Amino acid sequence: MLALTACYSAGAIAQEASASGEVRRVDAAAGKITIKHGAISDLQLPAMTLVYRIDPALLKDVKPGDQVRFTARREAGQYVVTAISK
Numbered sequence: 001m002l003a004l005t006a007c008y009s010a011g012a013i014a015q016e017a018s019a020s021g022e023v024r025r026v027d028a029a030a031g032k033i034t035i036k037h038g039a040i041s042d043l044q045l046p047a048m049t050l051v052y053r054i055d056p057a058l059l060k061d062v063k064p065g066d067q068v069r070f071t072a073r074r075e076a077g078q079y080v081v082t083a084i085s086k
Contacts, residue, residue, distance in 0.1 A: 016073040016082070017042030023066045024049055028056040033081060035070065043074055054081040061086070 021037030036049040052072060062068065062084060071083040 015043055016071060018069065018071045020067065020069045023062055023064050023068055025051075025064055026059055026062055028059045031056050033059065033062070033084075035068070035081075040072070043072060043079070045079075050079060052079045052081045054084070058084050 017040050019037050019040045021035040023033060024036050025032075025034035027033070031053055032051050033054045034049060034051045037045075038047045039045065058081065066086055068084050068086055070081050070085075072079055072081050074080075
């Protein structure tokens, strides 16, 4: 019963959505990217500029000024980009 509750809680916390925006800053060493984007209703985010965590391997062809499509997820109160493309 406890394992079922833990799985349910994890699913309720993690949300994922796709969006588009403009890259403002890339910090591969810190695993962060700053993106200016419109509202992302699935993540309950208004239009804003936000710093996301990201796997540095996803940043190799991304630079400030790029228009990108990305998938982001909220994990325990933090936002993480899980996929990104120009």
